[in-house]
Amino acid sequence: MTLAITGPTSGIGEETLKALVKSFDEILILARNERKATEMIKSFPTSIQPKMRFVQIDLSDLKSVQRASEAILASTSQLDVLINNAGGIFQKKEITVDGLELSFAANHLGHFLLTENLIPLLLKSKNPKVINLSSEAHRAAKIDFENLAQCQNGYSSFTAYANAKLCNILFAKSLVDKYGDKGLHAYALHPGVVKTRFGNEAGGIFKFMWKLAEPFMITAAKGAATSIYLASQDISPKFNGYYFKNSKPNTPTSTARSKEVRDKLWDLSEQLIQKLLNSPAK
Ligand SMILES: NC(=O)c1ccc[n+]([C@@H]2O[C@H](COP(=O)([O-])OP(=O)(O)OC[C@H]3O[C@@H](n4cnc5c(N)ncnc54)[C@H](OP(=O)(O)O)[C@@H]3O)[C@@H](O)[C@H]2O)c1
Numbered sequence: 001m002t003l004a005i006t007g008p009t010s011g012i013g014e015e016t017l018k019a020l021v022k023s024f025d026e027i028l029i030l031a032r033n034e035r036k037a038t039e040m041i042k043s044f045p046t047s048i049q050p051k052m053r054f055v056q057i058d059l060s061d062l063k064s065v066q067r068a069s070e071a072i073l074a075s076t077s078q079l080d081v082l083i084n085n086a087g088g089i090f091q092k093k094e095i096t097v098d099g100l101e102l103s104f105a106a107n108h109l110g111h112f113l114l115t116e117n118l119i120p121l122l123l124k125s126k127n128p129k130v131i132n133l134s135s136e137a138h139r140a141a142k143i144d145f146e147n148l149a150q151c152q153n154g155y156s157s158f159t160a161y162a163n164a165k166l167c168n169i170l171f172a173k174s175l176v177d178k179y180g181d182k183g184l185h186a187y188a189l190h191p192g193v194v195k196t197r198f199g200n201e202a203g204g205i206f207k208f209m210w211k212l213a214e215p216f217m218i219t220a221a222k223g224a225a226t227s228i229y230l231a232s233q234d235i236s237p238k239f240n241g242y243y244f245k246n247s248k249p250n251t252p253t254s255t256a257r258s259k260e261v262r263d264k265l266w267d268l269s270e271q272l273i274q275k276l277l278n279s280p281a282k
Helices: 009-022 036-043 062-075 102-122 136-140 156-184 204-216 225-234 261-277
Strands: 002-006 025-032 050-057 081-084 130-131 185-190 243-244 247-251
Touching: 002 009, 009 025, 009 081, 009 225, 025 036, 036 050, 036 081, 050 062, 062 102, 062 261, 081 102, 081 225, 102 130, 102 156, 102 261, 130 156, 130 225, 136 156, 156 185, 156 204, 156 261, 185 225, 225 243
Parallel strands: 002 025, 002 081, 025 050, 081 130, 130 185, 185 243
Antiparallel strands: 243 247
């Protein structure tokens, strides 16, 4: 059994990895920082370390995602579980090397490309799963497809994050629309309000509220529980494509459940990838 996880160098991803490590024969550590990934691998017992393989990926850079995908396709014959865990909220508007707004790129589009590229490996598994880390923040989304990828009409860090976390739910459901009949399972989840490095890069009112909430936050180990549950348990087929919270199906917003919205997001994501991957290197 092979697991691939993005963002395992910190917080929820690291705790998810610690809990799942014994259940997998091969683990792809998809991280942007080689030093951190190597140190993290070395923190595991020497008997476990050989199962883990670092693959360099910056999810905010489509060409980096493409290189990582190619490296995985060349060296792995099957993928059983892909956990799209990496993400963050960013105080200032930042534009990536591809000309995209960072929250959209790192939380959604990089994972969209990675998952699409790895579909052939996932479909070789008997019980393939894709798990997207979303958030209750999706309830504050104000999705505007004209503005989603670049935020030209003004930037709010929380709205950009909320929109990207809505994309994570829409994308999980779209995967089931497209590949569910071939055996793919896909889920999105809210991990809880978790004390990790998350929010350190935020500012303004969000940072203030986040600091106030700190005493009530759960640990990263507890925040990993729903990811671990979805990765390791057999989930009833009737919940395929669902959004989970506290290891139970939960109802996201009507926008998150809209087929029209998720089809639009899929088309936009495909178009952006086609255009940007074929553009000359900067
Ligand atoms: N904490 C919460 O309360 C909360 C609530 C709802 C949802 N979530 C979601 O849970 C997920 C994990 O968050 P966390 O709380 O564990 O945060 P965290 O401690 O900040 O960890 C984030 C991870 O994502 C990686 N990452 C960020 N940008 C990346 C990029 N461009 N390319 C590759 N890796 C990247 C980070 O790598 P580095 O180590 O290199 O920085 C780190 O491993 C996120 O998707 C977040 O939106 C968290």
